[in-house]
Amino acid sequence: MTSLPAIRPEKRLGLAIDLDTCVGCHACATNCKEWNTGGISGPLTDVNAYEAEQQGVWFNRVFTYEVGGEGPNARTVHFPKNCLHCETPACVTVCPTGASYKRSEDGIVLVDHDRCIGCKLCSWACPYGAREYDEVVGVMKKCTLCVDKIYNENLPEEDRVPACVAACPSKARHFGDFADPNSTVSKLTAERGGYDLMPEKGYRPTSKYLPPRPGRRSAAPVSAAGEPGLEGAGRFLKWVDRILSR
Amino acid sequence: MHPAYSVIFFTTASGAGYGLLILAAIFAVGGLLPATGLLGLVLVGLALALIGGGLLSSTFHLGRPERAVNALSQWRTSWLSREGVLAIATFLPAGLFAVGWVFLGKTTGFFGWMGVAAALLAVLTVFSTSMIYASLTTIPQWNLATVPMAYLALGLMSGAVLLAFVTRLFGVHGTAVDVVAIAAILIGWGVKTAYWTAIDGRLPESDLGSATGLGRFGAVRILEQPHTEANFLMHEMGYRVARKHARRLRSLAHVGLFALPLLFVVAGLFAPEVTATAMAAGAVLALVVGLLTERWLFFAEARHDCMIWYGR
Ligand code: SF4
Ligand code: SF4
Numbered sequence: 150m151t152s153l154p155a156i157r158p159e160k161r162l163g164l165a166i167d168l169d170t171c172v173g174c175h176a177c178a179t180n181c182k183e184w185n186t187g188g189i190s191g192p193l194t195d196v197n198a199y200e201a202e203q204q205g206v207w208f209n210r211v212f213t214y215e216v217g218g219e220g221p222n223a224r225t226v227h228f229p230k231n232c233l234h235c236e237t238p239a240c241v242t243v244c245p246t247g248a249s250y251k252r253s254e255d256g257i258v259l260v261d262h263d264r265c266i267g268c269k270l271c272s273w274a275c276p277y278g279a280r281e282y283d284e285v286v287g288v289m290k291k292c293t294l295c296v297d298k299i300y301n302e303n304l305p306e307e308d309r310v311p312a313c314v315a316a317c318p319s320k321a322r323h324f325g326d327f328a329d330p331n332s333t334v335s336k337l338t339a340e341r342g343g344y345d346l347m348p349e350k351g352y353r354p355t356s357k358y359l360p361p362r363p364g365r366r367s368a369a370p371v372s373a374a375g376e377p378g379l380e381g382a383g384r385f386l387k388w389v390d391r392i393l394s395r
Numbered sequence: 396m397h398p399a400y401s402v403i404f405f406t407t408a409s410g411a412g413y414g415l416l417i418l419a420a421i422f423a424v425g426g427l428l429p430a431t432g433l434l435g436l437v438l439v440g441l442a443l444a445l446i447g448g449g450l451l452s453s454t455f456h457l458g459r460p461e462r463a464v465n466a467l468s469q470w471r472t473s474w475l476s477r478e479g480v481l482a483i484a485t486f487l488p489a490g491l492f493a494v495g496w497v498f499l500g501k502t503t504g505f506f507g508w509m510g511v512a513a514a515l516l517a518v519l520t521v522f523s524t525s526m527i528y529a530s531l532t533t534i535p536q537w538n539l540a541t542v543p544m545a546y547l548a549l550g551l552m553s554g555a556v557l558l559a560f561v562t563r564l565f566g567v568h569g570t571a572v573d574v575v576a577i578a579a580i581l582i583g584w585g586v587k588t589a590y591w592t593a594i595d596g597r598l599p600e601s602d603l604g605s606a607t608g609l610g611r612f613g614a615v616r617i618l619e620q621p622h623t624e625a626n627f628l629m630h631e632m633g634y635r636v637a638r639k640h641a642r643r644l645r646s647l648a649h650v651g652l653f654a655l656p657l658l659f660v661v662a663g664l665f666a667p668e669v670t671a672t673a674m675a676a677g678a679v680l681a682l683v684v685g686l687l688t689e690r691w692l693f694f695a696e697a698r699h700d701c702m703i704w705y706g707r
Contacts, residue, residue: 151469151471151472151473152471152472168609173619178621201624202624202625203624204624204625204626204627204630205626206627207621207622207626210621210622210626211621212617212619212620212621212704212705213617213618213619214603214607214609214615214616214617214618215615215616215617215618216609216612216613216614216615216616217612217613217614218613218614222612222613223613224612225618226607226609228607230704239530239531239532239533241472242472242473243472243473243474243475243527243530243531244469244472244473245465245466245467245468245469245473245475245476245479246462246465246466246468246469246476247465247468247469248465264462264465265458265459265462266457266458266459266460266462266463266465266466267457267458267459268456268457268458268466268475269456269458269631270473270475270527272627272628272631272632273396273531273533273534273631273632273699274531274533275533275701276532276533276601276700276701277701277704278628278632278701278702278704278705281627282458282627282631283458284458284627286458287457287458287459288458288459289458344608346606346607346608347601347605347606347700349600349601349605350532350533350601350700351532358608360608360609360611361609361612363612
């Protein structure tokens, strides 16, 4: 059914993505492809995989932006982006077949690959560019929030998180329930001023982005006069101190 | 947006077919066309062929056309589904209307009502087609009231130009057809001009700074694309037509779609029968070129918001 759930799902699963710590390594994207090509969405096909004009299905794509021009405040921000499992997404309601749906139990947005006719209209309706057409199979695919992993009782409990979250070496991706105010994702969002992408579209994304912390590079040297104990310490110790005093 | 030929053909052909069906039904029911079998066969036959051909070609761009019937299920929320349901529903009264006209020589009474029903459903179908595009808030060049207006006006206009040609061929032409054609062309021209003015003046709602939420730290610029080669989104939504070409093609649309058909129809009013028929044929030819150009531009000039992420 492409009608959205009548009542707000009790659980609202999503990601909090930390733009401050993401190092742009693409591990999340790679592990996503690895898990999902063998999971319920698989295979995530590639075309011309070993030649020019290669193209393939990826649920997660990592952009890199330069912010603030070239001056002292310039910074590089790595920006991973996958489906935000929006609360009122038109990608679901435009679907003519009922293949696209939003789960009422946890808010995950999925495609039923056996119903989809590959009309691509849902991809036209997503402002985030989160839908991925599989031209070999002829159906639309998308991030499932690893629905076949997060509820998988064959896996040890600590592994029941989306593949991207499991892979991230810099803990830039947090998974949890935004309906629970005590979840890590809710707390991080509250503490760090987590925000919605393109709120003007009215899709109400569930997943949030945590902004880069401002101005660290232009801050005064850490070991300022009057701060005891670091005179004569080597660069390594100063670095350790800086990390610890964050 | 990528201008797929199957979708261009589908929207123009079915729009013209519905326009012709609407006008042929109104004229026949109103007694302005004789209830002769061959005329009915050509008019309703041409209309249904254009509609059917268009619908068939629309399935060519599907990844899984064999499941197309699934698309009839979600009419509660989806304009694409509504369009499918209405398109099929139109065939029933249109078919009965055709039977009455072609085989029984009747365009009044029950068959007249079938003609009216077919015309109404045809209007709703064209409106639904246009709403598939106009309802997408992700594409500023489509999310406009002038989009459904243009689809309806251009459909009626194409139908009127076709009707004028066929009635001249059959020697059953009356000025009422030309009056409708002239009015439809003028309305279409006005709506399309308003549309082009609107999209030229429309400022984007979002940019890279607002989309990423990083604009508060300064100007945002793409440094690295997520992939070295273009992906599905960039092929499907990243189509860009040079401004210079768009201008030229718009001029071609102004001439082919509006100016020439208008000239031919008006001149036909004062020309002897044979010349007028040739002119009506010329109007159809100009219309075909103009309509395909206009529809190509409708896609090529549309810019999808998801390309903002790619810095374009
Ligand atoms: S991010 Fe795009 S695909 Fe995902 S729910 Fe929102 S609109 Fe739909
Ligand atoms: S491509 Fe599939 S999931 Fe997307 S709108 Fe079409 S039928 Fe629905």
